[in-house]
Amino acid sequence: MLRALTMGWAVIYADRTCMYPLLSVMAASMSLSSTQVGGLTSAYFFLYVLMQIPAGIIGDRLGLKTVLIVMYGVAGLGLLGLGLWGVNYSLLLLFAALHGLGAGAYYPAAYGTTLQVVPPERRGYSSAIIGMGMALGLLAGLAVSGPVYEALGDFHAPFVLMSIPTFLMLPYFSKSLPNIKGDRTPTWQDYKAILRDKQLWLINAATFAALYGFWVAITWGPTYLKVEKGFSLGQAGFYTGLMAVTAVPAALLWGKLSDRLGRKPVALAVLPAAALSLYLLAHVDSKPGIIATLLLLGLFTNSAFTPITVAWTGDIVSTRYPGRMGAAVGIFNSTIMCAAIVAPIVSGYLRDATGSLAAAIIAGSAVMLAGTLLLCRLTECKTPARNSPPGNMTNQQD
Secondary structure (H helix, E strand, O other): HHHHHHHHHHHHHHHHHHHHHHHHHHHHHHHHHHHHHHHHHHHHHHHHHHHHHHHHHHHHHHHHHHHHHHHHHHHHHHHHHHHHEEEEOOHHHHHHHHHHHHHHHHHHHHHHHHHHOOOOOHHHHHHHHHHHHHHHHHHHHHHHHHHHHHOOOOHHHHHHHHHHHHHHHHHHHHOOEEEEEEOOOOOHHHHHHOOOOHHHHHHHHHHHHHHHHHHHHHHHHHHHHHHHHHHHHOEEEEEHHHHHHHHHHHHHHHHHHHHHHOHHHHHHHHHHHHHHHHHHOOOOOOOOHHHHHHHHHHHOOOOOOHHHHHHOOOHHHHHHOOOOOOHHHHHHHHHHHHHHHHHHHHHHHHHHHHHHOOOHHHHHHHHHHHHHHHHHHOOOOOOOOOOOOOOOOOOOOO
């Protein structure tokens, strides 16, 4: 099960990030402003965020596996549309949004399944294993799209290429995943209680701050390295993707430590370190220094940090709202991924206003630092060892 979910994240993340090295190319070929090309990623994430909560609710009722497979296929269609029919800005927006709509179901379905199947004492580590897929997909998407464009001379080609493994994942999911359902039909009172939980909202807000800085680096990092630091397009994408190299072992380390030492102390160490790393990126000029900074950033951001907070969410939900994991994880991810809507377009605006992305990078580090203050207000949630999985589970395979 974890193998399939990790591979699914790797593919969907590669699909997502293959666009970022191409932003400057798309702007030049279609005469778009930085704000407009930032709007392409914002369109993706607007639909991605809107899908989170409905996907979790429907998954709790009909089965998380069913929702995951159907919407993963929709994501593949959106990606294929970008490659075959994205011939003007309006169509690029349309297919980017369709891809985001389909991809939006993956997080609540994948993590909703995992957090219900694995015992509490392994939630951080298991979430980190799936998070490895994010890191690997991040590296693949950023490293592949630039060379494919340079070889073929068409920015549509990477999207067509990446749609192939996306569709190939569908039969693998069908064979490998259990189908988790809630043990009863949820009521509005169930969802209202989750929406009113202050501890969950503090986790959501702190993770939003962490991801804001991450998406500044990922969406605009390749352009920053190419335009302001003199890297080639292929180098800019590859070096930005180096964050994934350190994120993989870091995710496993922080996830394991959070299972043993507690979520709060580990999160309080990781997030301010991420803020400092991003701040350094705006001030380092040498190629070795930039590479070292990106590797350092990978140790502490997104794929390394988010497994801690999603496991923390699972601790709270399994104790207070059993059987509502899909909806709770959907609310979590819809909140935190608003950062991916806001960060690209705000950063594009700051670049248009100042003529440099350095201001956007510094602003991102400040937002991350603010998230650390929210973590200070959180408390640990002790969960009893699980004797049996909540809800109904069929076709469970490892």
